[in-house]
Amino acid sequence: MAIDNFINEFYRIVDIAINWAVSPKFYAQGTAIVIAVVIALLLSLLLLKRVVLFRDEPHDGALLTIRRGVFSLRKLLFPALCVIFLAIATEISLTLVEQSWLVKIAQGLSVIFLMYSVITRFIKNAFINGLFCWIGIPVAILHVFGWLDDTTLFLDSVALELGNIRLSAYALARALIFGSILFWLGRISNNAGQNVIRNNESLDIRTKELFAKLFEIVLFIAVGLLLLQIVGLDLTALAVFGGALGVGLGFGLQQIASNFISGIIILLDRSLAVGDFIELEDGKTGILLELNMRSSTLQTFDGKIVVVPNEQFITTAFTNWTHQDSRQRYEFEFSVSYESDIEKVPEVIIAAISEHPQILQQPELPDCEIRDFADSGVVFGVEYWIDGIDDGENRVDADLKMIIWKTLKQHQIKMPYPQREVRIIQ
Helix, strand or coil: CHHHHHHHHHHHHHHHHHHHHCCHHHHHHHHHHHHHHHHHHHHHHHHHHHCHHHHCCCCCCCCHHHHHHHHHHHHHHHHHHHHHHHHHHHHHHHHHCCCCHHHHHHHHHHHHHHHHHHHHHHCCCHHHHHHHHHHHHHHHHHHHCCCHHHHHHHHHHCEEEECCEEEEHHHHHHHHHHHHHHHHHHHHHHHHHHHHHHCCCCCCHHHHHHHHHHHHHHHHHHHHHHHHHHHCCCCHHHHHHHHHHHHHHHHHCHHHHHHHHHHHHHHHHCCCCCCCEEECCCCCEEEEEEECCCEEEEECCCCCEEEEEHHHHHHCCCEECCCCCCEEEEEEEEEECCCCCCCHHHHHHHHHHCCCCCCCCCCCCCEEEEEEECCCCEEEEEEEEEECCCCHHHCCHHHHHHHHHHHHHHCCCCCCCCCCCCCCCC
């Protein structure tokens, strides 16, 4: 029975189409469409040939930016003129044959063609381009053929109800579309806002990071609340659900919540800042690259990335080598033989290492002192201050050791080697 109804409906539609096809009003509208498109094509070709702004691409001269903008519109002449002349054809057809439905469909398709031309030529952003191509154009097609309202009603009828909360397919589709737009705008606004904050010279780096993260939190909370309003969810109806979600977070997502709160505490107490050199309790070291709300990122001098949960900075001990002052004190030892002029060694060594450009004279001068009288020689210790960490690109001790070697050799001061006495008892 259902097949018979389907066949009857199919034949009915075919009869309507045949009646349209043999109707003089149908041919009149078709003729109006063809004439409008031909006029638009000829006029666009004429403008491209005769109007200098469309014909010749500008390279110099006055108002160069405006002239280039006008020249870039040359590809839109034909679709734009199609929209205009089909609109005129709609009024003429309505006046002469008292029908214009076919011309209106052609006009709607010309609008879609114009939209597609604008999108493909002028919108370079991949997100916006995809949004218009996959959402804007299909919605425009539904509107042209008069199916938009029916589609909206159908999607709204497919719904899931939980108490006072009603979620329909239409609401979810709207949330997906507007949510993508809002979070894209939020990301752009967040990047722009954080750049403004971080480029503010009146703030120190720790305050910049604090304000930047607080700005990010407030921005995305506002975006989330706005999205809930767009979807149409009653915030008061979510109170019970929010309480249950909070209990679930307390038990199931306790670690994530702990890291989130720890990140806020770190930002507020300003114990860490981007660029600090951090040594963790387990011995891992690195420069703090990012201070996020859940974790922080350290980069070691050999290029490795260490992701550290924020909670670790709260619950365990760590060393911030450059928190208050980037100047660091280092030392190492070397030995000379007992036959050397021991009193001369500190003088020549201090003079030699002081010439290194990275050795600081403040807060203390470089020093060289006796540490021990060892089995093979006299042990001296060298102490020095540099700006930054003695590693990576800022490596200094290797240069100083080479300087000491050359200095001792220059002053005929020998470095010892292990000496052993062997007795053979027969």
